[in-house]
Amino acid sequence: xxxxxxxxxxxxxxxxxxxxxxxxxxxxxxxxxxxxxxxxxxxxxxxxxxxxxxxxxxxxxxxxxxxxxxxxxxxxxxxxxxxxxxxxxxxxxxxxxxxxxxxxxxxxxxxxxxxxxxxxxxxxxxxxxxxxxxxxxxxxxxx
Amino acid sequence: xxxxxxxxxxxxxxxxxxxxxxxxxxxxxxxxxxxxxxxxxxxxxxxxxxxxxxxxxxxxxxxxxxxxxxxxxxxxxxxxxxxxxxxxxxxxxxxxxxxxxxxxxxxxxxxxxxxxxxxxxxxxxxxxxxxxxxxxxxxxxxxxxxxxxxxx
Numbered sequence: 137x138x139x140x141x142x143x144x145x146x147x148x149x150x151x152x153x154x155x156x157x158x159x160x161x162x163x164x165x166x167x168x169x170x171x172x173x174x175x176x177x178x179x180x181x182x183x184x185x186x187x188x189x190x191x192x193x194x195x196x197x198x199x200x201x202x203x204x205x206x207x208x209x210x211x212x213x214x215x216x217x218x219x220x221x222x223x224x225x226x227x228x229x230x231x232x233x234x235x236x237x238x239x240x241x242x243x244x245x246x247x248x249x250x251x252x253x254x255x256x257x258x259x260x261x262x263x264x265x266x267x268x269x270x271x272x273x274x275x276x277x278x279x
Numbered sequence: 280x281x282x283x284x285x286x287x288x289x290x291x292x293x294x295x296x297x298x299x300x301x302x303x304x305x306x307x308x309x310x311x312x313x314x315x316x317x318x319x320x321x322x323x324x325x326x327x328x329x330x331x332x333x334x335x336x337x338x339x340x341x342x343x344x345x346x347x348x349x350x351x352x353x354x355x356x357x358x359x360x361x362x363x364x365x366x367x368x369x370x371x372x373x374x375x376x377x378x379x380x381x382x383x384x385x386x387x388x389x390x391x392x393x394x395x396x397x398x399x400x401x402x403x404x405x406x407x408x409x410x411x412x413x414x415x416x417x418x419x420x421x422x423x424x425x426x427x428x429x430x431x
Contacts, residue, residue: 173341
């Protein structure tokens with residue numbers, strides 16, 4: 137959370153990024169809807185969701201996909217993410233208990249930069265993936 | 280029924296002001312307490328011009344368009360069936376850090392629209408979209424690549 141400096145030389149492939157857990161509430165969804173401007177009714181309007189055969193509203197993938205980015209930036213430091221790609225694999229419902237995790241996949245140099253590719257993911261209480269993400273960060277040299 | 284004539288068209292061009300209050304709100308919504316998103320002094324001490332935008336912050340662009348419900352309107356405009364459509368993928372690129380105080384120019388471009396065999400069988404329709412952001416010198420600074428899926 138504070139301004140960490142992660143040096144490229146200290147990173148190991150397969151290194152685990154510290155993660156966290158969260159139980160999803162309707163309030164989380166509503167807050168994220170307002171913050172991001174996603175007012176697609178299926179995420180906040182129970183009648184609308186039921187009208188399409190769903191049991192209730194479900195969370196927009198960018199909500200927990202956005203929450204997942206903290207695993208990356210808490211570890212890598214601020215302003216270092218070049219690329220963050222989310223694949224929305226499974227639906228997330230109010231009451232789901234989510235785990236947010238990540239791991240270093242590869243370290244390499246390209247075009248004068250120290251790059252680290254990471255895999256990140258969100259799992260629900262059944263171990264099913266809700267989001268599968270890949271990211272690339274650029275890290276400084278240990279001087 | 281998706282409107283394939285929209286492929287390659289620019290749906291909107293708009294200004295995207297990057298603001299402290301919105302960054303604070305967004306960081307709260309993604310539950311990231313990092314002070315770099317909230318405290319200008321801390322952000323500056325960390326080497327940034329002002330509070331930094333969170334990684335996925337660019338997706339808040341709908342608020343800057345003249346629509347009461349942009350996401351809903353966009354689904355209708357593309358011809359996506361609301362009951363069968365899902366957000367498939369979203370990729371965000373940052374070419375440099377962007378902080379509060381900048382105003383970017385953004386454009387929404389529809390990419391390919393095509394069918395693909397779904398994992399559970401049946402034909403899935405995919406709509407690719409890009410939202411491109413440029414700074415005051417017209418340099419690209421951010422990019423969102425979105426994939427919307429409509430199930431068979």
